Amino acid sequence: MLTIRNWPPEGGVINVGSGVFAESMQEQGANVYQVKWQPPAHGKAELIDILDELEGRSDIDKANQTAIERFSSAQPVLTGIGVAREAIPGFGDRMLLHAGPPITWGKMSGPLRGAVIGAILYEGWADSPEKAEELASKGDIEYSPCHEHSAVGPMAGVVSPRMPVFILENRTHGNRSYSTLNEGLGKVLRYGAYSEEVLDRLRWMEKVLAPILKKAIELSGGIDLKSMIAQALHMGDEVHNRNRAGTSLLIRALVPYLVEVDHPQADIRKCLEFVNSNDHFFLNLSMPAVKAMLEAAHGIHKSSVVTIMARNGTEFGIKVSGLGNQWFTGPAEIVKGLYFPGYSEEDANPDIGDSAITETAGVGGFAMAAAIPIVQFVGGAPEDAIRFSEKMYSITITENRHFTIPILNFRGTPTGIDIRKVVETGILPQINTGIAHKAPGVGQVGAGLVNPPWECFEKAIIAFGKEYADGN
Amino acid sequence: MDMYEQPFYLTAVSHGREFERVLKDRKTFKVHSVFTHAVNLVAGSGFLTILPLGRGCGKDVATVAVSERFSFFALDVSPGDEAGMPASCSLWLGEKTVIDFSGSKGWRSPLEAVNCLHTIGDENMAVLESALASKHNDSVFSRGFKFNVNSEPAACGGVIEDIRRTLLENDREGLEKALAGVIGFGPGLTPSGDDLVLGISLARSVFGTPWRSKGSIWEACVRRNLHKTSDLSAFFINRALEGCAHETVERALVYVLTGEPGEAKDAVGRLLSVGATSGCDIGLGIYLALNWQRRYAWCSKGW
Amino acid sequence: MVFKRLVIKPNSYHDSIVLMRLARTVRNIDKVVAAQVGMATGLNKDAVREMGFVSQELETATANDLIVAVVAEAEDAIDNAEEVIKESLEGSARQEPGVKAAKIYATLSEAASVGGAGIAAISVPGEYAAREAGEALASGLHVFLFSDNVSVEDEVRLKKSGKEKGLFVMGPDCGTAVIGGLGLGFANKVRSGRIGIVAAAGTGLQQVMAIIDRLGEGISEAIGTGGRDLSKDVGGITTFMGLAFLESDPNTAVKVLISKPPHPSVRDNLIRMLDDGAKPVVVCFMGEEVGEARRSRSGKVLFAGDLEEAAILAYQLATGESKESLYSRDELDEMARKVMRRVDGGGYFRGLYSGGTLCHETLTMLRRMGIDVYSNIAQDRRLLIEDPLESFANTCIDMGEDYFTRGKPHPMLDPGMRVPRYIAEAGRKDVGILLFDVVLGYGCHRDPAGVMAEAVREAGRIRKDMGQGLAQIAVMVGTAGDPQGLEKQAAVLSEAGAEVLSSNRAAADLVSRIIKAQGGTRQCLR
Structure with missing residues (x-):
């Protein structure tokens, strides 16, 4: 019957x-x-075949749940400040860390080259920009991505051995992450500036700012960054392009201990002024915080969750939890957005920086609906911010238990980018980001929206298919 | 059928020769203006118009198959949108509307059939005159105008009288002065005064070509004053000076010249119902030009 | 007896409003005496202590940890409370978003994961359609598959999988269905009634529904199957499922089956099944000659020769009323006379159809009258037109056929695509009769008659210039309830100068009368 x-x-x-x-x-x-x-996988038959193999697979879904669980239970705490060479694992003597996937001098874009020159001068490996450039191009310097050292850096993301770095610890899983201290806006190393003014500031940060903050952090017993990010999201930040609330919360957390630090009051005051005058100070904490969380989710066998999205100004690269240390890269795109007066798209460097780690963790562009004022900065209308966030739920596995978006009725931020969903829907992660001038040292020329190149995900799904399509 | 992109589809039924610029040469136009029943495209000083079937064609016109009640405002097409042909036979207006020309036929002007000089018959002139008289309040120029084919229209007065007189006297300066108050006169993209000038110019062109009067003071004077009106209107007048107009206008002229009175009545009726006043103004222009041709054979005199 | 439970979730952040609301919900659970849900702040910890909880865990908990404390009179009330808390804190997409916008989903499975849908309507390009249909079945959804160009292998696989799961796969290439009163695809607004239909043909189904509606009866269900269902390969999976459903459906008194003639291997089983059923059934195998008997052995199966007859027979069975046909002989004679006056010079017949089934029926009807008609879908090879853009002698074209719709909308969506051809035919001196269909209903063009009316007027003008008459005949398939408005649409066309009929058979009959009256029954072949 x-x-x-x-x-x-x-x-x-x-x-x-x-x-x-x-x-x-x-x-x-x-x-x-x-x-x-939309045609799945941009209508490419070979990718659709792979998707058909990978979709509805309970083993992959389970692996992803494990990855997400590790991500969600991670507990990043700012525990101190150290010297890069000592604090960061695997740091070589003549090594410079940079943003994004691996790159050689020959392929570096303007801002990254400028930052490398600046770092060489700062380290004293050369005494003029010309000599620094010569050194940089000769192969004496070892270049390594921040991400391969559990570190992250905004824009050029250059970290040199002497630089002070924040040290974060994931109290749940024990892994650490690192990031330099944010230098502020204008002529700064991360945009490739290397003038004396830039180097002076770096030296002051090393000599004065870092020791004072270090003591205050240590006195505090560690600052819980996860709850700080959760709060900042309720205060109009998305912790990538808007960090005003996060920076304020950080100051609020530090001040009681700063007053106890045994340093000249003038220095402490200068430190506070420095942090206070730079809305983006918190960016260099939100990035390593989510990096520590994502690193806990990396390396899960069969997991198709993206754990890194990063750009070096030439290429965009991603890593996938279940695919080990492979980078999947494609050419970095030009950011579409609002330019500061006097600049246009012609001045823009292709997308650069490790800051897309925030989007990888479901904040930043994914949480734009939490930071509606940001549309004034990156372009668009308030509805766009909401739309962008809502769209990201289509390519993520779950909603964050801790980070929520008030206007979406406190819905959790879209969390756990699944490469299968990206390829299936053709929807690319939405990143909002600053735009660097293509010439070294000019600085930020605007801000806007950008997507990873489709290629990254296409390469990743092919590799994932090779690895796991047969169900093993 | 690819339905997931769903552009708005329109089917072109016929197109004038100037559309070859898009169809063959792939020249890209921009949307100039959108009306309920018309979309105008522009490239440089050239215009193309898209009209619904039943509203006539023309050298610069393509007609598309839509229903009478269809409004082009529903198309999501805005001035400034690109109009180009990335694939043969498909003209895209902006990103969402496509006009399919694969079945469209080339349009031929009815004026092409008028290849010898015609005497203008009384009966057809009377048809035109009475049609105009019944709607004489629709055109500012014909208000208070006494239509009488056989009488000397000296009594008409105003701008029209000025034009008639200055042309008769071959008074270049006087005509310039008279036209200065006509071209660009009235509201809209094709002002009333322009429609009047268009009608006169088109009718003159039929007689003007064989009499080689195209360089006479009327043509020169009109051209000099075109900067005073909108680009679109100037374009239409220029076309009229070259002997082309919209099908409805051409048909009215052709049938008055060569048709049976019944046919002339139909064609004139259709012309006079165009727009709010446009049809009446153009009709009046045609009437005046033909009347003056009958009376003074002005074209043969080269005024 | 009092039960207590304290759960501390370290590092769990939640908005205080959410937690307050949650605590209230938990307190309202039957047998719950007291409940506290909150972050382990000093105040909250005090409150929990007051509820009588003592634990080391509680003392060391920090403001980053979530505490859930429940006191109840029964153990299962506590379990209940915990379930509620878990669900609301870890539940996926939360309801009632603060900003209300029409939710649009990126994929079928995303939409299915929300729950709430029972059927998926799929109209994506054929190459992707089977995949979407497979996902719909996997999500437990019935499938209405509008897309064409799906392979037979995929069709068989999908239908077998659907049958196993107890799910319908209507299609591929299923144009129309009315399920539970909802029209899918191109569907007319029909009265609900006692006639249940299973149909392999979209416009064929619409024609039968429209006539039934016009007669005052209605439809219980109209299930589409797709054109290939009764082929040898597919074996009629959906047809059998549909007929079995109608047999058991209390709202259906009469069954109707419309299809191309089935493969002989399927046909025997089909007729046997219908003979075994309790309800009478009208079968219309399009293009097949109906024998003298007109009934199956059991007498329960009535064979109809055309769509109008199928509708009329079903109406008779459902109502017991007698009705011969939609138009009487006299009405048709009168119409023919009226149209003939317009034609004066005679000339060939040209038909331009948007509905493939209707075009096919017209070819069949005219062949029965002994009139040869060329067509792009002719079964007789001699009459098959290789270039669908050409016409010879009497020609009838299915303009919804692949050739015309590749990369373009179907004429039911854009009736205007027929207009250039229509006007070209009108401009030919040897043409005297133009016939076209106008299909109304949901999913169809908003004003198809308006578009064709412009073409009819233009054709009239052209003929006037040519000094020749022209017969313009329209078949209008639609119901009074259709969004376009049947009467208005018919009026627009007759005003423009077309003779409007609501039965395709009657229109074909009218055409044949005109052709015969002109004396030319059999035009010479190419």
């Missing part, structure tokens, strides 16, 4: 395809769930 279930079907209709039919069914009073259909 043939049994037909739920017939005539109760409930609504999922309409995949023609909007005309969706409209006409709505007109008839039906509850229509409209799917904005």
Whole structure:
């Protein structure tokens, strides 16, 4: 005997395809769930075959749950400040860390080259920019991505051995992460500036700022950054391009201990002024905080969750939890956005920096709806901010238990980018970011929105298919 | 059928020769203006118009198959959108509307059939005159104007009288002065005064070509004053000076010249119902030009 | 007896409003005496202590940890409370978003994961359609598959999988269905009634529904199957499921089956199944000649020769009323006379259809009258037109066929795509009769008659210039309830100068009368 279930079907209709039919069914009073259909995997047959192998696989879903659970339970705490060479694992004597996937001098863009020159001068390995450039190009300097040392750096992201770095500890899993201290806006090393003024500031940060902050942090017994990010999201930050609330919260947390630090009051005051005058100071903490969380989720066998998205100004690279140390790269794109007066898209460097780690963790561009004022900075209308965030739920596995978006009824931020979902839907992660001038040292020329190149995900799904398609 | 992108589809039924610039040469235009029943495209000083089927074609016109009640405002096309042909036969207006020319036929002007000089028959002139008289309040120029084919229209007065007189007297300066108050006169993209000038110019062109009067003071004077009006209107007048206009206008002229009175009545009726006043103003222009041709054979005199 | 439970979740952050609301919900659970849900701040810890909880864990908990403390009169109330808390704190997509916007999903499975839908309507390009349909079945959804160009292998696989799960797969290439009163695809607004239909043909189904509606009866369900269902390969999986459902459906009194003739191997099983059923059934195998008997052995199966007849027979069975046809002989004669006056000079017949089934029916009807008609879908090879853009003698074109719709909308969505051809035909001196269909309903063009009316007027003008008459005949498939408005649409066309009929058979009949009256029954072949 043939049994037909739920017939005539109760409930609504999922309409995949023609909007005309969706409209006409709505007109008839039906509850229509409209799917904005795109050919899966940009219509590429070989990718669709891989997707068919990988979708609906409970082993992969389970691995992803494990990765997400590790990410969600991670507990990043700012525990201190150290010297890069000593604090960061695997730091070589003549090594410079940089943002994004691996790169050689020959392929570096303007801002990254400028930052490398600046770092060489700062370290005293050369005494003029010309000599620094010569040194940089000769192969005497070892370049290594921050991400391969549990570190992250905004824009050029250059870290040199002497630089002070924040040390964060994931109290749940024990892993650490690192980041330099934010230098502020204008002519700064991370945008490739290396003038005397820049180097002076770096020296002051090393000699005065770092020791004072270090003591205050130590006195505090560690600052819980995860709850600070959660609060900042409720105060209009998305902790990538807007960090005003986060910076304020940080000051609030530090001040009681700063007053106890045994240093000249003038220095302490200068430190506070420095942090206070730089809305982005917290960026160099939100980045390593989520880096510590994501690193805990990396290396889970069979997990298709993205754990790194980073750019070096030439290439965009991603890493996937279950695919070990492979980078999947594509050319970095030009950021679309609002330019400061006097600048245009022609001045822009391709997308650069490790700061897309925030989007990888489901904040930044993914949490734009939490930071509606940001549309004034990156362009668009308030609805766009909400739309961008909502769209990201289509490519993520779950919603964050801790980071929530007030205007979406405190819905958790979209968390756990699944490469299968990105390839299936063709929806690319939404990153909002600063725009660097393509010439070294000019600085930020605007801010806007950018996506990773599709290629990264295409390469990743192919590699993932090779590794796991047969179910093992 | 690729339905997931769903552009708005329109099917072109016929197109004038100037559309070859897009169809063959792939020249890219921009949307100039959108009306309920017309979309105008522009590239440089050239215009193309898209009209619904049933509203006539023309050298610069393409007609598309839509229903009478269809409004082009529903198309999501805005001035400034690009209009180009990335694939053959498909003209895209902006990103969401495509006009399919694969079945469209080339349009031929009815004026092409008028290849010898015609005497202008009384009966057809009377048809035109009575049609105008019944709507004489629709055109500012014909208000208070006494239509009488056989009488000397000296009584008409105003701008029209000025034009008639200065042309008769070959008074270049006087005509310039008279036209200065006509071209660009009235509201809209094709002002009333322009429509009047368009009608006169088109009718003159039929007679002007064989009499080689195209360089006479009328043509020169009109051209000199075109900067006073909108680009679109100037374009239409220029076309009229070259002997082209919209099908409805050409048909009215052709049928008055060569048709049976019944046909002339139909064609004139259609012309006079165009726009709010446009049809009446153009019709009046045609009437005046033909009347003066009958009376003074002005074209043969080269005024 | 009092039960207590304290749970501390380290490093769990939640908004205080959410937690307050949650605590209130928990307190309202039956048998719960007291409940505290909050971050382990000093105040909250005090409150929990007051509830009588003592634990080392509580003392060391920090403001980053979530405490859940419940006191209840029954153990299961506590379990209950914990379930509620877990669900609301870890639940996925939360309801009632603060900013209300029409939710649009990126994929079918995303939409399905929300729950609430029972069927998926799929109209994506054919190459991707099977994949989407497979996902719909995996999500437990019935499938309405509008897309065409799906391989037979995929169709068989999907239908078998659907049958196993107890799910319908209507299609591929299923144009129309009315399920539970909801029209899917191109569907008319029909009265609900006692006639249940299973149909392999979209416009064929619409024609039958429209006539039934016009007669005052209605439809219980109209299940589409797709054109290949009764082929040998597919074996009629959906047709059998549909007919079995109608047999058991209390709202259905009469069954109707519309299809191309089935493969002989399927046909025997099908007729046997219908003979075994309790309810009478009308079967219309399009293009097949109906024998003298007109009934199956059991007498329960009635064979109809065309769509109008199928509708009329079903109406008779459902109501017991007698009705011969939609138009009487006299009405048709009168119409023919009226149109003939317009034609004067005679000339060939040209039909331009948007509905493939209707085009096919017209070819069949005219062939039965002994009139040869060329077509791009002719079954007779001699009459098959290789270039669908050409016309010979009497020609009838299905303009919804692949050739015309590649990369373009179907004429049911854009009736205007027929207009250039229509006007070209009108401009030919040897043409005297133009026939076209106008299909109304949900999903179709908003004003198809308005578009064709412009073409009819233009054709009239052209013929006037040519000094020749022209017969313009329109078949209008639609119901009074259709969003376009049947009467208005018909009026627009007759005003423009077309003769409007609501039965395709009647229109074909009218065409044949005109052709015969002109004396030319059999035009010479190419």
